[in-house]
Amino acid sequence: MKLNYEENSKVIKALAEPNRLQIIDILSCGELCACDILEHFDFTQPTLSHHMKVLMECGIVDCRKEGLWSFYSLNTSKCNKLILFLMNLVTDTEDCICKEKPKHECK
Amino acid sequence: MKLNYEENSKVIKALAEPNRLQIIDILSCGELCACDILEHFDFTQPTLSHHMKVLMECGIVDCRKEGLWSFYSLNTSKCNKLILFLMNLVTDTEDCICKEKPKHECK
DNA sequence: ATTATATATAGATACATATCTATATAAGGA
């Protein structure tokens, strides 16, 4: 069975950057405002803003505004779904798409 | 503790493309030659060759040559390590890097 | 030797993206 490669590749693309992986790690213990996240990095504030936008657009990070601050948090349900997708992807199953096309006996 | 974001982002980057996710899925039941993989797609043979190179360079796919054929297979150890990394990443732990910088009390 | 076949490489094009500086927005405090 064909899995949802398009949808999941969007989330994976958002994670395919070392700084954004670190941001996820930083958020893994609870929500933080942008300025606290920025403390961990050498890049500029607009660059962090860009990274947070990428993470939010794929749904893996949520945002809550309060006064001047933006509080970011991990969407743990989305995280779990991504990991489940990957586990399904690499596991051999009865209804795997590999069975949907002929394999000519190479050997 | 800082995780290995650089190393893992390379693997994740290789997976951050829907066609390559499908290739991983196709390989999840065992090794296949390039021509059998190509059967599943509309793109050209050089494009598949490019995708396989990307997957091999990050170590998630291995290749075995036999005569005219290249047999590709999933590196399941690498797959497991990636999934373990992601599970660690999104889990709150005692020694998370989020504790390594001050959090100014926003609220 | 010549031909056919499976795969890889080279080079081009079009598009995406990580970063920066400069500026805008929007909320609070003096």
Add this chain to the structure above:
DNA sequence: TCCTTATATAGATATGTATCTATATATAAT
């Protein structure tokens, strides 16, 4: 009202990449 602060957006630049066509390589078959 004016200034400060936190964050977002705009625009530019440099780099990366997914795809193609054309060609090379390497093995097998006739």
